Amino acid sequence: MGIVGLGYVGLPLSLRFAQNGARVIGFDIDPAKVASLNAGQSYILHIPAEEIAAMTGSGAFAATTDFTRVSECAAVIICVPTPLVNGRDPDLSYVLNTGRAIAPHLQKGQLVCLESTTYPGTTDTDLRVVLEEGSGLKAGVDFHLAFSPEREDPGNPQSDVSHIPKVIGGLTPACQKRAMEIYGIAVKTLVPVESCRVAEAVKLTENIFRAVNIAMVNELKVVYAAMGIDIWQVIEAAKTKPFGFMPFYPGPGLGGHCIPIDPFYLTWKAREYGQETRFIELAGEVNTAMPAYVIRRCGEALASQGRALKDARVLLLGIAYKANVDDDRESPGYVLWELLEAEGAHVAYHDPHVPVIRPSREHSQFAGIENTALTAGSVAGFDLVLLATNHQAVDYAIVAQNARLVVDTRNALSAHMRGRENYFKA
Template sequence: MSALDSFKEKIDGRSAVIGVLGMGYVGIPLAISMANAGFRVIGFDINKPHIEGLNNNKSSIKHIPDSDIKMMKSAGFYATDDFSKTAECEVLIICVPTPLDKTREPDLSFVTATMDMISPYLRRGQLLSLESTTWPGTTTQILLPYVERAALTVGEDFYLIYSPEREDPANADFSTRTIPKVVGGYTEACLEAGTVLYESFIDTIVPVSSTEASEMVKLLENIYRSVNIGLVNEMKVVADAMGLDIFEIIDAAKTKPFGFTAFYPGPGIGGHCIPIDPFYLTWKAREFGVHTRFIELAGEINAAMPQYVVDKTVRALNQAGKSLKGANVLALGIAYKRDVDDMRESPSAVVMELLQEWGANVAYSDSNVPVFPKMRKHQFDLSSVDLNPENIAGYDAVILLTDHTDFDYEMIRENAAILIDTRGKFRDDTSVVRA
């Protein structure tokens, strides 16, 4: 039996052990899906409290219930920081962060640190999949040398693939199983092995010609969103200057049954993908002498939106005879999107920082984020405040930044002295400031 046939047999028979490296917003849903499909999964992470929580059936992510972790445990799952256990796995899937550094260049330190930890334990018969977003060429230029130094032959006794994550936290319409999975292999045998793996727990597989093509797919998906959000954010500024309601305009435009997809403005862009992924491509494109002006312009527009929100707040306070300096300002919703607890690259944190720089006293309310988390860029020693009429009335200005469904919007409207709306929730109220 060939090495590839043996690998397929282990996947088909569910005897393969799966190692997920990085148990966060991508790794946990992936592990749950594989456990549901009958695989034994080992979760690897360097965060000891996080590991202890998982091993005690505790989910660290709001939209993933503890019962899902308990289900994994009953299927043989456990979490560990002992990376020598990767030798027990037939499949290793890397789901670690790939942020930008201070100069907005790709930071692959989490990927390389992971490879440093697992490289002594790489062995024949394994498949290594990278799911972290990165620039085209990362799999072959960064991961492949580790495998070759282990005296393994990719495509013969070891399989190397890139398959971009497509998680959308708290999306009730799509799950890990139902979102089509793009897979690119270093060789045809790698692609075949990767396809066999992912089709065992995902409904639709989309094979592409190479790992580079698969890496570029992920960037295109998120650059498409970044550019269109940048466009509609700019349109919001123009419409506001003209006294027009951008949300009315979008709702009318989306009645066209072809040629238009609705995107909505906000206080900026957040999450790990859209604010970061475009710059992976702009950085890599420079190597080929290409200047990605369109992508960079969209990034500039989106990055300017928090300042736009603060400027609107300054004007609103000024019209009420108040200054932003010394004003008490409440940020409503600080997670990057509705009904999640994910703070990665949240524009709300930027707005809060700018307000503080102007001398405002900043507070926030978000039941999804009870305590402001430790972040690489932003630090606030704050906890979420309760929303009630007395509290709302005590602030000079209230800014709706993330439109969570658990907010009592009518109570907020009735009691806020000045209400700034960045999400179009109060579009029919002319007393509310649109930002």
């Protein structure tokens, strides 16, 4: 087995294949990641180093930057990023560059399967062309081609690759059959669909469903707050209905590598067919507006004590994009940070899972800033604590007992501070 891209999707998938008897070669262009894995070390919070060490020690898993070793693999699964560029345009460069890297080493009979979220037509058109041109082989004839969307849920201990049903679409029936044989090694439940495009649309639909529903509760949050109604109490009561309702929760904005990005792969592709995606676009507008709403609430909280955001010392509690992970990609915390500084505030952050800010294209100015310790003294030294991510590892009692002001975007401190004059929700 070959798996390209050893991040939050590719690494757990590699380990599940290895644990189920496959010999796995993990490919990545980052030599530091490769060296860490081969030394039995983990760079992802929820993947234990012991698990990696066991697989590397047994010879079931090895990482490499050498793409010539693709020729050793019965199947190659691509798990690389699909970000946006120029605002909201799809960036397939990682997928297509991976295709160019593996194409010269493809062998007859091999399977290539893409897992990266993308618009319908990527696998059977864009990726297929790159693979065929680089290998001299024909997809569906000389090698198998398929799409199977990743369904990772980082930070959820109940989420495991082997137990999450796997949607699989092949270029041809034979391609699908081979993909199901391969995934059957590591995954218990397989869900065949009639084409790569259907499988690609499945993942987009799943993530658009989340984005739209999160936008709805974010909008309701703002409306109900103006009426003096707590959205969190509303949702808790509403979810007792045993049919026709599924709870979604508001927040300071969308984050991560999926929900803020994937819907716009469809909006971009829809324009090619002369179609509009007004609902998706509106959801994007609502979710994008949330950080500004949070900052407005911070200003109101400070004003209640005769202060302003200008020159206020603010502790941003949580910089990862969601609870209990160390992944800060597309985190709304960085947008909050920028908006606070634009208002003249002085910002520090605490996140038990992000000890230092990693370099990124979007927020390079924060790279290298270190985590602030969470102590009674440090909390008391800030004018305001803005809770952006509700990690379980945070001692919220310290915050509740020592903070001058708290603005809570996740309802994490409600049990400690509900009804207190220095506690605000946003």
